[in-house]
Amino acid sequence: MKINRRDFIKKSASIGAFSVFGIGLTSRFKTKRASIGRKAASIDISVAQGEDYFANTLKAVENLGGMEGFVPKGSKVAILANPQRNNPGAFTKPEVLQAAIKMCQQAGAGNITCISQLPDQNWEATGLKKVVLDEGAHIVIIDRSDESQFKTVLIPNGKALTEAQIMKEFFNYDVFIDMPITKDHAGNKFTGTMKNLMGLSSSKTNRSFHKKGWQTDINAIDHLEQCIADLNTIIQPDLCIVDATEFITTNGPFGPGEIVTPQKVIAGTDRVAVDSYCCSLWGLEGKDILQINKAFHHGLGEIDLNKVKIKEVSL
Amino acid sequence: MKIRILFYTAVLFLIFDACFSYSSQQKSPESILNYLPTESTLKKWSPMGDPQTAEGENLFQLINGGAEIYHEYGFKRAVIHSYECESGLSLNIEIYEMEDSFSAYGVFSFKTGRQGRKVDIGMDAILEDYYLNFWKSNYVVTLIGFDTSQATQQALKEFAKIIEPKLPDGGEYPPLIHHFTAKETEAVRTVYMEGNLAIFNQYEFHTENIFGIKKGVSAYFPDHTLFILEYNGNSEARDWFQNAWKHLKQSEKFHGFEGSSGGAVFQDKNGNYIVATPFQKYILVYLGKNESKAKDSLKKLKISIVKNGNSHHSHISLWGEAKHPVPDRFFPASFSINRYLNTT
Numbered sequence: 001m002k003i004n005r006r007d008f009i010k011k012s013a014s015i016g017a018f019s020v021f022g023i024g025l026t027s028r029f030k031t032k033r034a035s036i037g038r039k040a041a042s043i044d045i046s047v048a049q050g051e052d053y054f055a056n057t058l059k060a061v062e063n064l065g066g067m068e069g070f071v072p073k074g075s076k077v078a079i080l081a082n083p084q085r086n087n088p089g090a091f092t093k094p095e096v097l098q099a100a101i102k103m104c105q106q107a108g109a110g111n112i113t114c115i116s117q118l119p120d121q122n123w124e125a126t127g128l129k130k131v132v133l134d135e136g137a138h139i140v141i142i143d144r145s146d147e148s149q150f151k152t153v154l155i156p157n158g159k160a161l162t163e164a165q166i167m168k169e170f171f172n173y174d175v176f177i178d179m180p181i182t183k184d185h186a187g188n189k190f191t192g193t194m195k196n197l198m199g200l201s202s203s204k205t206n207r208s209f210h211k212k213g214w215q216t217d218i219n220a221i222d223h224l225e226q227c228i229a230d231l232n233t234i235i236q237p238d239l240c241i242v243d244a245t246e247f248i249t250t251n252g253p254f255g256p257g258e259i260v261t262p263q264k265v266i267a268g269t270d271r272v273a274v275d276s277y278c279c280s281l282w283g284l285e286g287k288d289i290l291q292i293n294k295a296f297h298h299g300l301g302e303i304d305l306n307k308v309k310i311k312e313v314s315l
Numbered sequence: 316m317k318i319r320i321l322f323y324t325a326v327l328f329l330i331f332d333a334c335f336s337y338s339s340q341q342k343s344p345e346s347i348l349n350y351l352p353t354e355s356t357l358k359k360w361s362p363m364g365d366p367q368t369a370e371g372e373n374l375f376q377l378i379n380g381g382a383e384i385y386h387e388y389g390f391k392r393a394v395i396h397s398y399e400c401e402s403g404l405s406l407n408i409e410i411y412e413m414e415d416s417f418s419a420y421g422v423f424s425f426k427t428g429r430q431g432r433k434v435d436i437g438m439d440a441i442l443e444d445y446y447l448n449f450w451k452s453n454y455v456v457t458l459i460g461f462d463t464s465q466a467t468q469q470a471l472k473e474f475a476k477i478i479e480p481k482l483p484d485g486g487e488y489p490p491l492i493h494h495f496t497a498k499e500t501e502a503v504r505t506v507y508m509e510g511n512l513a514i515f516n517q518y519e520f521h522t523e524n525i526f527g528i529k530k531g532v533s534a535y536f537p538d539h540t541l542f543i544l545e546y547n548g549n550s551e552a553r554d555w556f557q558n559a560w561k562h563l564k565q566s567e568k569f570h571g572f573e574g575s576s577g578g579a580v581f582q583d584k585n586g587n588y589i590v591a592t593p594f595q596k597y598i599l600v601y602l603g604k605n606e607s608k609a610k611d612s613l614k615k616l617k618i619s620i621v622k623n624g625n626s627h628h629s630h631i632s633l634w635g636e637a638k639h640p641v642p643d644r645f646f647p648a649s650f651s652i653n654r655y656l657n658t659t
Contacts, residue, residue, distance in 0.1 A: 085407075086407070086461075087459050088445060088459070121364055145376075186380075187512065189519070198379075198380075203375065203376065207372075210380060210382075221511070222523060225522070253378075253379065253381050256443070256459045257426075257428065258428050258430070258443075290522060
């Protein structure tokens with residue numbers, strides 16, 4: 001269904017988002033995605049498993065209907081990968097990112113850019129910079145200490161987070177692909193598609209996730225999780241591609257820690273379902289992870305994996 | 316004459332003070348970079364890029380959300396640097412300066428995996444398949460390789476041995492750990508905790524700090540886990556126990572509650588029994604699938620507390636709660652905590 005501008009304004013106003021964003025980002029995302037005419041998805045979560053992580057990524061997206069369903073010809077694509085640190089199991093694998101870029105190119109993307117706040121050193125050390133440049137894509141690194149690089153966005157439905165500073169660069173793209181590595185996080189046990197969005201918000205905003213009022217808060221776990229869910233109410237990735245090939249299950253998010261190797265790449269658009277699936281890879285359940293549970297209660301997706309269609313293939 | 320004596324005394328004092336200050340600086344270098352290996356000691360290895368450092372709150376800039384657990388223990392400063400070898404190997408070094416040796420040991424115990432083997436470096440060192448952690452004084456050092464080869468493991472040990480002598484001497488274990496080092500009560504692994512994040516990562520009782528934890532240990536045994544949480548006094552322990560009990564009873568994660576504010580038994584959805592009780596200035600918790608083990612495990616821990624406790628506690632009965640029951644309001648008639656805590 002195509003959403004026209006008037007419908008969009010009505011919908012935006014009804015959730016209070018219009019006054020926050022202006023029309024740009026939200027309308028662009030909603031209208032473009034609707035207008036691409038992606039085939040009605042027969043599956044919600046696509047999983048490809050095997051030793052070749054590049055091939056897994058291609059297959060996971062292909063089984064979801066193909067990148068063409070998400071990336072219109074000539075569009076500007078923003079990718080948010082995680083180059084946190086080159087410690088094993090702590091960063092999005094270069095092969096996974098490379099495959100995603102290739103698919104975007106094949107779909108006819110006009111520009112593909114990895115946006116980040118982490119320094120060039122991280123991109124270099126993780127091997128991610130090489131694949132981005134090899135594929136002719138770009139990396140834009142925002143200086144997170146420069147607050148002028150961010151703009152304040154209100155979060156109308158936020159329960160703990162009422163506003164966030166989001167990098168201005170993010171608003172220059174037509175399509176947003178969220179590409180985290182799923183892994184442990186000492187602060188809340190889990191990181192996946194939803195927590196990865198903290199890569200778009202400023203240090204000031206993110207620190208407020210971890211600390212209330214800039215003071216150490218020993219009860220902050222619930223607060224952090226609510227903030228993550230709240231942030232996700234204003235940003236909807238067009239596609240999530242999760243690296244679950246090899247990742248740390250202890251001492252996250254930085255590592256080093258114990259590593260499991262499911263050798264899986266997961267693709268989907270329902271963040272709650274995708275994260276529920278990811279946490280199940282190391283014995284957790286979505287309903288036990290607060291951020292997933294809170295996002296479910298925000299209506300962002302389905303938490304019960306029995307209620308979503310999952311297609312898994314082994315290569 | 317008096318003025319001359321005063322003058323010479325002042326000069327001597329200044330000379331002594333200057334020498335003393337110099338000595339202190341030698342022992343405690345101003346820059347944490349001084350603890351990194353120097354190129355002259357590296358042979359075939361060379362540093363990659365510039366080291367990254369962080370102090371206090373800025374650890375967030377360096378390791379993002381990973382910083383919170385360091386802050387919980389008490390973080391001062393850190394340096395991270397990468398090195399590469401002519402052979403193609405590379406590794407990362409992370410040096411964290413913590414507030415004191417308890418917090419350094421705490422972070423070390425938190426980060427140490429279950430599968431590692433001990434190595435003789437610093438106060439304790441554990442080599443995992445691709446990384447090595449050790450601690451000394453108020454420093455925790457983590458060395459990370461990128462494969463599990465013997466060459467990588469050897470390199471991790473060699474780098475650790477270069478860094479270790481540069482760090483200040485000493486290091487003191489938190490006293491609570493000693494309850495799990497004696498032969499009778501020796502744990503496979505212990506984690507010293509100084510806050511809610513630490514215990515949350517051991518077992519998810521609750522996301523809020525319902526135990527008001529400031530100091531504690533989780534001790535792992537082959538088939539169960541024991542927790543000991545320490546407070547300033549008996550009444551504080553009992554108050555926090557009541558608070559925890561109130562919250563736990565409202566949690567959907569647990570069921571089969573028996574007991575009340577003086578002691579509790581309940582189960583989690585994985586079939587674990589949780590037996591918890593305040594004892595002197597502590598809260599003790601057993602977690603395991605074998606209900607009958609709780610009694611013996613808690614008994615041993617209580618014996619250890621009484622043996623290692625302060626002399627003014629020595630007159631307290633090992634079975635304090637049983638012989639000096641808490642008021643009835645804490646123990647309804649049906650309550651059966653004593654089956655876990657009594658010797659009879």
